[in-house]
Amino acid sequence: MNPVESVIRPEIRAMATYPVADATGMIKLDAMESPYRLPEDLARELGAVVSGLGLNRYPVPSLARLRQLIRETMGVPSGFDVLCGNGSDECIQYITAACAREGAVVMAPAPSFVMFQMHALFYRLQFVAVPLKPDFALDIEAFLAAIDRHRPALIWLAYPNNPTGSPYSHAEVERIVRAAPGLVVIDEAYQPYAGDSFMRRLPDFANLAVMRTVSKISMAGVRLGYVAASPEWLVEFDKTRAPYNISVLAEAVAIKILENKHVIDALAARVLAERPVVQEGLSKIRGVTQFPSAANFVCVRVPGPPGSGTAVHQKMKAAGVLVRNFDGGHPLMTNCLRLSIGTPDENRAMLAALENALKYTVLRTGPSCD
Ligand SMILES: Cc1ncc(COP(=O)(O)O)c(C=O)c1O
Known part of the structure; x- marks a missing residue:
């Protein structure tokens, strides 16, 4: 028997490593980091x-x-x-x-x-x-x-x-x-x-x-x-x-x-001020359901059959915006994406990429997903 198989527990072997996507060159809105570096x-x-x-x-x-x-x-x-x-x-x-x-x-x-x-x-x-x-x-x-x-x-x-x-x-x-x-x-x-x-x-x-x-x-x-x-x-x-x-x-x-905690508090305040801006932007994108958030991210559900979330995620990624996909995981999260709050520019780009991606996937999956 392969020594790894005989030593490592089956449930560990069945697991995946904690996923961390490569964000090189992308707008990184997948891990709820602050977009702001220290002054x-x-x-x-x-x-x-x-x-x-x-x-x-x-x-x-x-x-x-x-x-x-x-x-x-x-x-x-x-x-x-x-x-x-x-x-x-x-x-x-x-x-x-x-x-x-x-x-x-x-x-x-x-x-x-x-x-x-x-x-x-x-x-x-x-x-x-x-x-x-x-x-x-x-x-x-x-x-x-x-x-x-x-x-x-x-x-x-x-x-x-x-x-x-x-x-x-x-x-x-x-x-x-x-x-x-x-x-x-x-x-x-x-x-x-x-x-x-x-x-x-x-x-x-x-x-x-x-x-x-x-x-x-x-x-x-x-x-x-x-x-x-x-x-x-x-x-x-x-x-x-x-x-x-x-x-x-x-x-x-x-x-x-x-x-110097006041410095990072001020940066957090800038992120917090952007949350309603993102929520307002999301409310204007047809078909997107957003859930209440008390954090520096917003969870949304995109319309369409299961798998549409993954398609939208891929499309956003191709447009250079990395968010986190939860579609295909827990059943309650079907078609859900988690969008971290970034800088005003990043958020605008994210909203535009989401809207575009939706147009594309709605076209591909037909009118029933609208
Ligand atoms: C609810 C919650 N707890 C704990 C953590 C772990 O945070 P860290 O290990 O970066 O302190 C995270 C990370 O996203 C989280 O969302």
Whole structure:
């Protein structure tokens, strides 16, 4: 027998690597990054910071200054702390690892961020996906019933959700936290665009953690996420974290940027100001259904039979605009595309490419798709 086949679990061999499209030369609106780089003066200061680093040494794992800055700038309540991750992707990994008791259940709405399910699979945990409603609202009664039935050790709630952008109601999420027998992690990756947060609610619930990332606010390349929780939770997560997971470079760069947080806040405000412009543009494109968004992206459904989303995606790509295609994945996402908010020019080009692509695919698939 092939040694790879005999060693690697069948479910791992059946998986695909996390897809990252080549965006060379394209308008890149597929991954909810900020379209804005840091201003030159701050970038130059970062250069000076990096040149002064001792790269011969491992990072000091306590990350005291970085954690202090995160607590101060991100509104972490007193008595609570943060544990960093190499992106919040890594926080998902070490939290799942810490909760991976034999037979434990992990639960999340579906569709949602794919890594919740992937890490459950890696750690051989049962993953229960509770479908959203067709309009991507939370099916709160179904979710509460699923909690009752499966007694999950760990619940993930992306708030707002990716890939739908759905802004769940605070009251409904609170009902889930109250009903959960285990840990609830509210993943606030899109909080800078959301206008609501559970961070200030941490003291209200012993089973709540709030996870965030700096990836959506001009720092995706730094790879820094964090989970805010009580020290009792963090001390356990810390044990399943890889040693030295935050590089000396990431630590120093993040400190410098967070010391100037007003700079990235201003960039995020520019992105946020473009969201209604994109939504207004989408409302003028015939046949496109757009879903409410509290994030820096908008999820849309294009008209036509299943597969039309993929055709539109390809056509937009050929026109030099890369968005994310969800057609052919979760059944609720048939013909859905996720459009990150870019600069005003990028957004105009994206809307034009979408409109053009639709003309082309509507022609090819016939009048029934209109
Ligand atoms: C809901 C959600 N959580 C977590 C992540 C991971 O972010 P990162 O690893 O860049 O911090 C993403 C990335 O898109 C996301 O959408």
